[in-house]
Amino acid sequence: MHGYGRTTASLLFLAGLVVMLYALFQALPFGAAPMQVGQEIVSRAPGETGAANIVTAILLGYRGFDTLGEVTILFVAATAAGLILSGAGAGDLPKAPGGFILKAAADLLFPFLVVLGAYIILHGHLTPGGGFQGGAIMAAAFFIPLLASPTSPLNHSTAALVEGFAGTAFIVIGLASLMWGEAFLTPFLGKGTLGDLFSAGSLPLLYLAIGLKVGSELAGLMARIVEVGGKS
């Protein structure tokens, strides 16, 4: 099929797709979500988990297993990227250091980003945010210095260490409840007062593990791409 033919065909099919998807979506009850499960969770979450942020309660409590999978996917992607890039032509990288401004800003930003990331992780059960968002900020904290001075690459083994321990911690927290005869990932520790920093039982611990894992994984992943990506 030649280029124009395919473009035309694509556009036609796309137009059809748009029209049909629109028809499909319009048939859904917009603004009147059935909330079959959602409503029940909203009413029960504070009591059952002690987290003020119900999304967090879902992420770590009701659907904590999803979150484990989610963390795993980042880990898989990082491992796979490491595997794929392991043979890439590192070595002839353009290792031009960043300018003065970038370097100075990187040094300056680093502590702020770390603190901000930590804050977001630790308050994940109270306010918007959590392990993923905080982890991403943490990753940025370590990634920006790398952009500033590419010659001093990230210490991958430390990152891997943090990654491994954080991932293990998540599962060990989950397994801990198994040992007490509860189901996997059942929250434990006291639920505390709704809205307090030290509340919601083991949920913040999970978020901490997630934060560390996401942070180290993202930083490692991006660092790897930067390390080999200079050439192309």
Add this chain to the structure above:
Amino acid sequence: MIGLLDTLLVLALLTTVGLYVFGANRFAGYIGMAAYAAMTVIVVLVGQTLSGGETAVPSAMAFTVLGYPMTWRIDGLGWFFALLTTGAGFFAAWYMSGEWNEAQPNKRIQHGTLALNVLAMLLLVSSGDFLSLFIGWEIVSWAAFAMMTQLGGPAATAALRYLLYALAGAMALFAGILIVRSATGSFAFEDFAAAVPNLPTATKWVLFVLFTAGFGVKMAIVPFHLWQAPAYSFTPGASSSFLNAVSARMGLFALTLVLIKLMGPALLAGMDIAYTWFDARSALLWLTAITMIVPTYIALMQTDARMLLAWHGIGQGGYMLLGILVGTPLGLAGGLLHTFNYATYQMALMLAVFAVVHRTKTADLDELGGLITRMPFTYITLLMGIIGLAGLPPMNGFVSKWMIYKSLLNTAQPLLLIAAFIGTLGTILSVYKLIHNIFLGQLRLEHREVKEAPLSMLLPMLTLAGIGFVTGWMPGLALSMVDIAQSALGIGLQPHHLGGVDLPNGSLNMLWVVGVLIAAIGVGALIFYFLGNRRWEVSQYDNYAGGHFLSADVRYHFSHEFYPGLARVIGPWYRGWVVKMERGLQTLVAVLGDLSGGVFRFAHTPFYLLVAVSLGLLWVGLFGKI
């Protein structure tokens, strides 16, 4: 409990394993002979049990898989074909036991595949339900493939073609037995036989077509016949004659079982084809008639002796099926008897031809001639064989053909009788070509030193020819075996005596016929030797043509274009629509393959996803419940 049938099957299995292990041994042929002889004895014992009033000899072997029971037992029909199988195995092993064996590079495979084929066929003829029938059928098909493909080269090509035909047939059969199970709830023969009259007409037709096509491929009924001649011809000697003699008859066995025993000729005759005067049975009868005629005339055009005989095998299968489909006791007896007779003379013929090939290294009819002086016993075998093939007295082929013709007359089907005569005419013409081009006329210079076939090969040939003569002289011997087969079919027996059959409108007594014939030959010999004997013996190269002396290096043995006039007449039939259909099918598969393959090589794979989602949603919008 281990019964006779189990002993037989275990023996066949041990023979297969043993001959595969010890097949390279120089005594492998004798081991095989002993094993097949023992099997034949067991089969004869089974026959005694059956003629003693038992309906079937069961096997202790039984499995139940996924709730489907599978059983094995041998009834009269199966017994008849089992006897042919072990007998043919015996003669093939005999042929392979001496000098032939020494000359073969792949003894192990020849012996092993022969034993495997015997085992598979015994398994098939003793199947007790549709599931075991299908299993046996598949094993027979693949065992034959293993036998055909052994030599590689053109044999492998022909075998692959056979395989595809056989598998297509097997798939039709598979569909058939599954439809039977859906309709009756089990694979049992009895349930099917009980239920089939009450099935919807459409189901009956579907089953009839599927079974006929599935089994017909093995029988090589037109239009499923293209594979057979090349596949059988390129197989090495004894194996080829075994395949020719009995392998294709497995299709006949299965067709008889399903169409005659289970469905019954009356049921088939009741399945009318709308707007014509055909019904299922008569349509198949006419297909059979075509099968008798077309392959026979194709045989006529062959220049390879093996191919010529193999093509005849297809046509002869038509006679057998014709007799069986007539459905009267006489027709059935004729068809089954022809199966037996054909096995004897066709095997003798193939063995004789392979003896010639063994000595001269060629089967090309244009490259042979005048071998009568070099290989006289082979000549006698071939002569007796072609008399049987052409259906002339005193050989046994005459008796069975006579019975088939008579049954057609008695059921008032003269047109089919004419078709059978046309086929026989072609047979006579082509077998004359066979014997003429090999044994008569000028002896080739390069064959001047050719020796007669060794005794190990001559003896089985002559024995087979002898059986052909004896059962022609005293057809009652063979007909009493046919009785056992017929008793399993529920149509009734054909009364007979040692010399033939008595019918109200004309009987046949071969004792008299052969006697008269011998007497007539005696009279002829008297006249020839004592009254007008003007002959004297000269060298084969002492020849004259048009008054000119012909030296040995001048070729005058006319074998090219043996029947030019006839060839012009039947030429259009020769390369017919069947070949074109086969080619068209191949091309279709290839084109579809390229189309499908092209789909997978397209660079923009997400495009398909877009198309699929769009079309899928369109379909959802059109057919989904709103």
Add this chain to the structure above:
Amino acid sequence: MTSGANTLVLPIVLPLLGAFLLPLVARFGDGLARALGIVLVVVNIFLGWTLWSAVGTEAAVTALGGFEAPLGIVLYGDRLAALFVAVLAVGALIFWPRAEHGGVKAYTLTLLLVAGGSGLVLSGDLFNIFVFYEIVAVASYGLAASSGDKAGFGAALRYLVLGALGSSLVLIGIGLVYAAAGTLNLADIARLAPEKLSGTTGLAAFLLLVLGFGVKAELFPVNTWVPEVYAAAPMRVTAILAGVVSKLAMVVILRLLVLVFHDPAAISLLMAVAIVTIVAGEFAAYRASDLNRTFAYSSIAQLGLVALALTIPATAGILAAIAVALHHAVVKPAFFVIAAKWRGPLAGLAGGARVAPAAAGLFVLLALSIIGIPPLPGFWAKLVLLGGAFDAGGAYAFAAAVVLAATVVEAAYLFRVVARIWQPAAGAKPAHFAFSDLSPALLLGVILIVATLFVAPIGTALSGAAASAADAGSYVARVLPGRM
């Protein structure tokens, strides 16, 4: 909650834990990491077997985190799930990656594949299934490119693009289901489906889910990644992907069909897809020019058979699907072992039987079984499939006819190769097999023969598994005891 319920989580979590620890363990030597990975896979086989024997007709259910269904995520372990947990682990054990194809990272990805795959078959929650599906997908993208072969990267990227787009479709499908039913628990959806998902929305959701999961399940037309990936990936990866992983996606489609989408329109949609998949796969294989691609196309066709089996109503269809899938899981990896050595044009295979008689003999055995020649297991699988189809009649009979015709084409391309192998070598001889090269295939060949001998008990066991998997009522009752 039955006694084995808490162990449901272990086949997922233990390999996951191992995968997280593997890079750390590797500091003490790659061999140790390899050993740990293999031990965990063996443990998973054991766990699968334990689950199989613990659950009879009554499945094990566990509500993760103690949050009862449908609020939380449940794991549902019946014999079907146990079977595939074990099969996946066995596949990973036999085809554990070689050190030269990625080392510890490949071990990690394989463990993750095992964890994700186990989660995929055990999970009873639609979105959770999606998450595990993604784990499996991403791990296989990585493994597909791990050969270091030049073609690997392009093929893997093509695979990734298609797979990611398919995942988006799945997400839309899940969104549609959630928007209509307001729940993600499969049992809960099953309960609400007749009321909420019987219309256009439900059908569209099914279409999107089938097309999305179909990328992994090798359904036409979202399977265009298959030939290139299977030709370029390391043999061990190809064996696992073709042999096991593709079936896991089929298990998901099975659950969806049994529980949620049983309206005739959905069934006929899947049937159409299945028939086209079979035809496209077999015919493309007929014209394929090397062994790897031949088997890749053949694998597509076999998965089409599985999909077709799924459309056959009641237990018969599910039994057929399991039987065909299991048989293919034994046969196809062995084929790929042979293809790994015999690369290049088919004409170059002449003389193979002389160079490597064991491989040639094994090839014939596998070919016979996959064509469906009795008494090999492939025949029984086809018998159940076609028997079910003819029992159902109508369009199913047509589909069965297509399958039968495709079988002839299948035999044509497989035995064409067999004929080639037995021809005398024309030029360069085909590669020789060291015992270690062929041993995985020989092992699978032995499994095939053993299965032939024990086909009756295996059939009974699978029938039981199929019957319980087909029982949507008991699924809902087990997961939502209070809400029937």
Add this chain to the structure above:
Amino acid sequence: MSPDALLVAEYLGRALYGGAILLIAIGIYAMVARYNLMRVLLGLALVESGVNLFLVAIGFRPEAAAPIIVGGVTDVPMVDPLPQALVLTAIVIGVGVLALAAALLIRVKETYGTLDTREVAKFLAAEPADAAPAAGTAVAGTPARETVNAGSAS
């Protein structure tokens, strides 16, 4: 629900769903009509965003609050929190896949020296030279494979 709120909901709904569909369509267009693999990946990112938007939109309720309990007040209407959690997960998954895709992209560029899908497809389709028609079932057909390749790649 007040009539105003209903009206708002309807318009918002059309806008949100329309936006989601538009994002998906643009993304798919980039994936099917462009040759550059980088653009294909960007298209993929767009499709994922569109899907996420759709998911979030499902949970919308007019005049409802974000699902966070402030000051212990639990009886205010809230939007459905579940799709939000799902979208969080979906985003992270998308990030992982895209990162892996970027890594592969680097290797593709490095290996083939191009990001053009046609060139990559040509490389992949470079099969064993012998098209090898069936033994014994020789077919007179032309090697259609080459023509298909040429068609799709030019």
